[in-house]
Amino acid sequence: MSRFVDYLNQTAARLPDKLAFSDGETSFTFWELRQAAGAIGEALHQAGAAGEAVALCMGRSPRFVAAFLGVLAAGSCAVPLDMQAPRDRLKAMGERVSPRFALCEEGTQALTQSLFPSSCILSYETAAAGAFFGPLGKRTSGDGLAYIVFTSGSTGVPKAVAVRESSLMDYAAALPEAVGFCEGSVFGCQAPLYMDAWLKELIGAVVKGGSVYLLPPELFVQPLTLVQRLNAWGINTLCWVSSALSLVSRFRTFDTAVPEGLELVCFGGEPLSPRQLNRWMAACPKARFFQLYGPTECTGMSFYYAVPGPVPEGASIPLGRPFAGTTAYVLDEQGRPAREGEIYIGGPCVMAGYYGDEELTRRVLQVDPVNTASGRTFYATGDLARYDEEGNLLFLGRRDRQIKHLGHRVELDELERAALQLKGVEACASTYDHDRGRLCLQYVGAASVQEVKLGLQQRLPGYMVPSRLVQVPTLPRLPNGKIDRNKLREE
């Protein structure tokens, strides 16, 4: 099998009437998903979009899934966008990739037209209604880009991570085997569809024939209703960001309701506190728990660790080992294998590069630093780790100023650059309060706290806007004039 949509051809033939994706309002069986994806693929192909980037300007629904698969079927590259993001940021993302095509739906048409005035814009409703006689993907071959997703960039511009279809295929082969997705899996998908986290559910459905419910974000404001919904939908598999799991367990939700049918829980994106994990394990004794770890640059997740039982308070949960097909090294500053150092990840999972930024790509990608003859490409993650006595890899922190907040990567430099663009902000410094999960920004200048907050909300996605803003007369500085970040944290 060489194309991701080949999996959908197989699954739709095998399980045509089985539920593939639902959001509670719209539901697609595998056959319906294949037909919609096929029709969109045809429309894109006829428009000349093969090999081109297609901006996906759609909301969270099974239609988005059909559109994503339709783009792959056409041999195009999907560029999913968060249509709720601030306009300026959407514009910056659009300019970075300059997609010649865009796919929108009724509710997003006006915004899409204003973002991409010179692109060829197709409407989902029209494209998906077209005729399609399978199979998917018959039109194209070769290993082009499958998708581009954006992550926070320290230069102030979001980085466009471009991933080949062969990397997606590698992930699709390795992930289900590692954690045990199967036809009986019923997923409750928490992840947004404009990042790569939801590829887990996509793979579970398309490759294995599992069913996916896209959970509405509003459910995460009501933990009890959320658990009741999981039970009502018969959800047995969760792949959630750690903070979403904590959000349910910390309010003693399980005293009142427990997710009854859970068989598998995968968590990642940021460390999970042992206390919250142990509450989940006690509430769902039949479920298996996996920690997943991996940077977006290496296609979804790269490492997995089966948690054997309750974790002692204060202990850190190991990152585990890489998926089949993935190689990882821990290297010291001289680039030699070491017990403690930076994690390097190599294999077919490694991205093609940062789209439109060769310089930055060269800085993070390199040929196999240990076995140069292997010909594999490695990604320098910037994550620091060490091996414990049992040979498990433990996460230690970052080399740079990137932090994980609510499962999202945030470059504190990007946040500061955005703040410095505001009128009345002369200097600023940001910190992250790990204990409370809070982004903080101290600034010097005449702007009021309200003005700074509003300004940042217009420039940054919600998760990057600091929850604490403090106007200060001066920032603590080191003798060389640089900001004294240790002192900042103490304050």
Place this chain on the structure above:
Amino acid sequence: MTFEQLLGILSDLHPEVDFEREQHLIDERILTSFDVVAIAAELMEGYGVELTAADILPENFNSARALFALIERLEQGA
């Protein structure tokens, strides 16, 4: 705890919002699920308010007044 203390917690999180007036904090997505967690954590850890999952509902977080009424109910019940 007083209503002013609650306003302090809320304004700390969203200084741009007029919490005395706003009635649809959740419905209009002014507060996200993670804001709700941050507020609840502050109430529990900083003020000893015994919130449980049954209290974490949109209607209790849609306005500062509704949230304060919930806190008063919980404090009287305790």
